[in-house]
Amino acid sequence: MGFFLRHWTALLILLVIAGWAIFYLPNTPSWTIYQLKSRIDARDGQAAANYVDFQKVVQNAGYEMVEGNQSGADNTNNLLGELIGKSAVDLFSGPMAALVRSWAINQVDNGAQQVQMPGAAVAGAILLLHREDGTAYTRWTDHKGQVWEVQLAREPDGWKIVQVKNIRQLLVKLREHELKEFNTTPVNPPESPPPPPN
Secondary structure (H helix, E strand, O other): HHHHOOOOHHHHHHHHHHHHHHHHHHHHHHHHHHHHHHHHHOOOOHHHHOOOOOOHHHHHHHHHHHHHHHHOOHHHHHHHHHHHHHHHHHHHHHHHHHHHHHHHHHHHHOOHHHHHOOHHHHHHHOOOOOOEEEEEEEEEOOOOOEEEEEEEEEEEEEEEEEHHHHHHHHHHHHHHHHHHHHHHOOOOOOOOOEEEEE
């Protein structure tokens, strides 16, 4: 009993830290990023996929690509193209999300290098995390110089990744990597013959 009386402040501080770690920390976006990395490192694709809302990631990527394709056009074409493009994204995002989810699970289960999260990048992402109400975002640069900007949102079952910005740049790099891995050159579609003169 004498030990507790002499060290009551240290014990109180330990109890507060333990309470914070048990009740608050698991409900933060930082914890989600840490858990995602640990699931990827453990090659548990199914558990890692639970920290990503693939439907929203695919939708946001599609919207970003539609907006990128429509820039520079006149306003009427831009508005119509954006409306049609976003409708197509909404229509096809469900099947595409399922396809991306199964691909990601397979990549994590097989320990693919392109889905690994370096520890320093994760620590930087957690330190640079900006939180605002039900959303959070972070930005970091990996060892290859790729800039990652990720947005998380609070959903009923916890924090999940809902958007990865600069998706076009990421897809181009992924395509180059896949082509290099298979040691093939991209196949260009055959040119169509010119229309007959009128």
